[in-house]
Amino acid sequence: MFHGLGWLVCGFVSAELSGPHRGLKRTMTAFAPSLQDFADLSTGEFPSQRLIEPGKLRLSELISALSVALDLTEGQPAGHAARSCIIGMKIAEQLQLPQDQLVHLYYALLLKDLGCSSNAAKMCYLFGADERQIKHDLKSIDWTRMQASVSFSWAHVAPEASPLQKILKVAALFATGPEGARRLVETRCERGATIARDLGFSEQTALAIRSLDEHWNGKGQPDGLKGEEIPLLARILGISQTVEVFFQLGGAAKVSEIVRERRGTWFDPQLVDIVLKLSNNAAFWESVATRNALELAVQWEVPDEIQYVDDDFMDRVCFAFASVVDAKSPWTFNHSNVVAHLSRDLAKILGFDEEMQRDMYRAGLLHDLGKLGVSNAILDKPGKPTDEEFAAIRKHPDFSEKILLNVPRFQQLADVAAAHHERMDGKGYHRRLVTEELPLHYRILAVADVYDALTAKRPYRDAMPLEKVMAIMDKDSGTSFAPEVVQALHEWIERNNPQTRVPQQLEAVDRLVDNI
16 A cells, blocks of 8 residues: 555656745846837737747757746746756766767756646645645655655645545545556656657657656666666656755755665666765855756757757647646646637738747747646636635736746747736736737737637536627627627637537546546
């Protein structure tokens, strides 16, 4: 029973983090939107520049910035993946890995948590609590020890339940057994590896992500690999993220204590010895502690292998991160993808050029990145959110903007994504912008988002029929929504005869139940 819980716990968080919120640039400044780049809205003219500014964008800049979204879903402060990357590349430097292996390792470190959102709903259900808090708090225990594991479970399951309800919840948690826990880990690991492959990263990168939770002694998951059966890059990933976690908790001294304790069990002894030598490198740890993590991670990109992002690959990256967002909850299955395509189509109907249509597609894909920072206890709740819960929901556009602002050239895209819940009458969120502050492309994304939300099923209501949805949109046209965009939506519906995606949502719910 203990063994099953141990791997259930490990499967969701192979490393946890605490520490000051560092690594974000330009995120604490007050919002001061400028309309100077936009035509007079009453004329129907369009932006004079694209949402994504022209120029070169390094792949490392894009991936390191978006890795902050993965930190959110793991309950980590921003920069966790970037700092893990810095540590892992330093270890690889000491190992004198060949250049091609350094490239594979670099992106595996930044993208190690690509699959983590796929387990969020399951973890929330099994513990009956905020999965992000559980992940965060797991940093301080060794789940392989029975007493620590049982104590942790009792403290974290169903925090507002009665003692009897908590006992039943803990029993259900243990009843999943080793195989149930292994499947949960496999879901996360395989999903992350699949996304990496879909993005075109190497098989070495994908396998490192898949084997992130394997342990040197063979007691890891999902495949129980032992010793050198575990890919070297995966071994580096595993120790790097753990080192980052405990460095945040207690500095280099705490790192040394933990890696010594887990030498030959969790970690490759050779890698432990390298970390122990690094513990005396004060300048390195000072840079990890004080410098902008995203900028420093970019500097660790292999100099002779710098890659730049073209339009097609940017689309693939945006789609991949949209899939991470939509995997967090079965109730948001494919939401970002639908909003992206609808935003692009509405932009076309309204006369935007092809470049702006493409940018609207990308804005749709990335608009809900911030939802990775909202607990599934709220997103999947079968009832009306409390005031406190709704306040948490209202933060997600701000989270989206903060992430996107770290991508060079994404200033305008970040502004649009942040405004997808704004309304023309100023009653939206999170800044309560009004008509004069909402250019046409902001209004397009808002309409696309609401349309898909209303036509989809939610845990607290059924999907609305199309006629009712459009009656709501028409009623709020001119107050909440731009009349020209609502009219374009009518035209789009007439052209496309859209079908409900509720069956696909219910299939996602069924998969969640089956895995549990």
